[in-house]
Amino acid sequence: MFKQLLRSFILLILLFNCNIIPVLAFTTGKEVVDHLVTVFSMWNGNQLQTKLRIETARYIAYQLMAKESIGSINWEKLNNNQKYKYTANFEKMIESKFYPRWHKLFSKGKLVINNEIKVDDEIYVKSILKLNNESDEIIWKLKNIDGELKLISLALGEKDLMNKLIHLIKKRYDKLGYDKFIKWLDKSNSNNAETE
Amino acid sequence: MKKDIVQWTRRPMYFMASILLGILIIAVVGNTIAGATHMPFGLYDPSHISSLSKHLDQTSRFQVINYNNFDIAKEDLAHHKIVALAYVNQNLLEDTVEIITEGNNPLIDDQISMGLLAVLTQKSSDLSLPIKSASLFPGNFTLRDFVTPGLAAYMCYVLASMNIGFSWIYEWTDKTYRQIILVPNGLKSVLIAKSLTVTFEASVILWLSLCITSLLCGFTLGNNFWGIIFVTIISMLCFSSIGLTFACILKTIRVYTMTVTILGVSLMFVSGIIIPVEATSYGEQLAAKLLPMYYSSEAFKGVMLNVPVNFTYDIIVLLIWAVLSMSIAYMLLNKKQAVL
Known part of the structure; x- marks a missing residue:
């Protein structure tokens, strides 16, 4: 408990007062989840700060998620520049679509992390989000990428973040192709930013 | 014309009752439609x-x-x-x-x-729901604001037809017009005088009703003062002329009242005042676009809510109806004049 409070305190100072953010090396999935929840809770929920983006991007596997969202076959057809551009746009979409929601729920609720299970190179962290009278079980899916544990999806009951994203993106990408899809994503991100 | 105006001022109860009718229709019917x-x-x-x-x-x-x-x-x-x-x-x-x-x-x-x-x-921007709505011409008015111009058009019909029908049939049956219409150009003078007097009287009642109801119910009257006056006068003139034609055909107060009432309610339903014309069947849409109340309602919407309408077209259609009705009334009365 004390360790957790101390880490939150240090993180709060680092996030909002310093320009240098140290790389916190987490060895367990629980720690990564706890760190991400702390970051989202501490954000003020208004404008996305660069520090927050860097901190979350460090523990969310955006490139892998971007690849899964359009499928491996489509991904392999892209050159490095296109992959980079697509991943950046994909990240922006997640930020505008989910960050404010995650901030609201994590800051008002209480996440109780239960246990974690390792299956091959993936780690599943079970947790319960308690918010007033409601309790939701959340399963966080993490993967070890280049020696770091990163979030690749999260599931709430039968709903899964990655499946939701694939459903949103894949069909449209197949129909529009890379260039038109990027334009659509860009426009969609701008609209979301205006709404927020 | 002077005689009509004097008569009107001598009947304050009739004047009050007309205003009350206007207020009730605009307020109560407006409430019902607005939800x-x-x-x-x-x-x-x-x-x-x-x-x-x-x-x-x-x-x-x-x-x-x-x-x-x-x-x-x-x-x-x-x-x-x-x-x-x-x-x-x-x-x-x-x-x-x-x-x-x-x-x-x-x-x-x-x-x-x-x-x-x-x-x-x-x-609700804090809920992410897969339904959004947008408007091509975003207007800041309520359903209540939207139905009131239609009710104003309906009131034009009620007030104009009531005033012209009753006074014309009474005068005709009491034979007070006989001497006037038998002199050269007398019939034309009577028609013009009667239509203009009724248009003026009924317009004053409508404006008063709109002002009072606007304060009571809080709907938008808009800033286009001269526009409202112009549309009211043209609409009143149109419905007065139509009422006159019916008065000439139907001859008795009882038949006239029944016919005009039934027609009025039908016109209100068919002209997009309660249900948008676009949401009705093709036949009803055609009927609405052939009849004058639709155009009067559209013109009122234009001046009261400042929404895009084909104002010139609406006014031309209303004037065509007025001229046609007046011509029919003139022909009918010309025949009766010959009998007299």
Whole structure:
């Protein structure tokens, strides 16, 4: 408990007062989840700060998620520049679509992390989000990428973040192709930013 | 003309009754069409993080009661303490709003749907729902504002036809016009004088009714003062001429009253005052676009709400109806004059 409070305190100072953010090396999935929840809770929920983006991007596997969202076959057809551009746009979409929601729920609720299970190179962290009278079980899916544990999806009951994203993106990408899809994503991100 | 105006000023009760009729139609019919307000509406939002309650309260359509227990909320719905219950669920991946109604009152269900759609799609930015609404020409007016111009057009019909019909048939049966119409150009003078007097009288009643009802019910009258005056006069002239033609054909007050009343109600329903013309069948749309009340209503909307309408076209159609009706009335009376 004390360790957790101390880490939150240090993180709060680092996030909002310093320009240098140290790389916190987490060895367990629980720690990564706890760190991400702390970051989202501490954000003020208004404008996305660069520090927050860097901190979350460090523990969310955006490139892998971007690849899964359009499928491996489509991904392999892209050159490095296109992959980079697509991943950046994909990240922006997640930020505008989910960050404010995650901030609201994590800051008002209480996440109780239960246990974690390792299956091959993936780690599943079970947790319960308690918010007033409601309790939701959340399963966080993490993967070890280049020696770091990163979030690749999260599931709430039968709903899964990655499946939701694939459903949103894949069909449209197949129909529009890379260039038109990027334009659509860009426009969609701008609209979301205006709404927020 | 002078005689008519003097007669009008000598009958204050008739004047008051006409204004009362105008107020009642604009206020009560307007209320009915604009829909229910302050409906007791239950909201169960266990997370307490959506601002739906605030947005629903802001619309006068709902009076929100917040529940912390879903079962109690459902019980209250079953006992008619609330007309509907919204269950807001916000989770990490999506938001859902489930609306539960008692289900025995389709009229209330429609009102709830309309009110909720407006709140959820336009005001509630903190809920991410897959429905959005947008407008090509966004206007800042309520349903009440929107129906009032149509009711003003209907009032033009009621006031003009009532005034011209009754006075014309009385004068004709009392033979007070006999001496006037038998002199050269007498008939033309009587027609012009009567139509203009009725147009003026009925217009004054409508303006007074609109001003009083606007204060009572709080709808938008707009800033286009001269536009409202112009449209009222043209509409009144058109309906006075039509009323005159009917008076010449129907001859007796009893038949005239019955016919004009039935026609008025039919015209109101067919001319897009209650249900938009675009939502009616092709036949009804055709009827609406052939008859003058639709154009009068459109012109009133243009001047009162400043919405894009084909103003010139509307006025031309109303004038064509006025000239045609007046010509028919003249021909009919010319025949009667010959008999006299």
